[in-house]
Amino acid sequence: MTATADNGHSAAHPFAQGAAIDLAAVPESERKRAFDEAFEYRGDITLTLTDGSRVECYLFDRRIGATLADSFxxxxxxxxxxxxxxxxxxxxxxxxxxxxxxxxxxxxxxVRRYVEKRLAGEQANIDAEVLD
Incomplete structure (x- = not known):
């Protein structure tokens, strides 16, 4: 896998924020895995197309064809x-x-954070955290 990341994540999970995969440089099985991971990712991704254009987007669906060439x-x-x-x-x-x-x-x-707060005598509640 030629995924690179400068994000503090372990190499065991290379598909994290900051990772980049040159799809032409990896076998078909890794390309498929990269698209699957991008689908599971809950953030924006950037695609560089073969014509050189870039698309910043959220991948919400993928359609798997008989081959990768038939997939989108x-x-x-x-x-x-x-x-x-x-x-x-x-x-x-x-x-x-x-x-x-x-x-x-x-x-x-x-649950771990909730218990840590309770044990520290802090008020622990179920409020959702603020999203960026």
Whole structure:
């Protein structure tokens, strides 16, 4: 995998904020995995297309064809832009550029923080945290 990241995440999970994957440089199985991870990512991504243009977007759907050449992603451009379908074969690079709003927000982490506050004598409540 040629994913690179400067975000403090371990190499065990290379698909995190700051990661970038040059899709032409990886085997088909890793390209498929990169698109699957981008779909699961809860932040914006940036796609560099084969024509050199860049699309900052949120990937909300992917359609898997018989081959990667028959597959495409469906994205909503950042800033409330239009929805588009982009064939996998037109995507040269995938970057995880936006904040993953779900990172570190598991039920177990919430319970741990709640218990830590209670044990420290602080008021612990169930209010949602503020999103950026």
């Amino acid at each position: 992603v469906r994205v909503m451009e950042s800033g409330g832009g239009e929805k588009r379908s982009i064939p996998y074969k037109q995507i040269a690079r995938l970057e995880f550029t936006g904040k993953d709003t779900a990172a570190g927000k598991t039920w177990e982490n919430w």
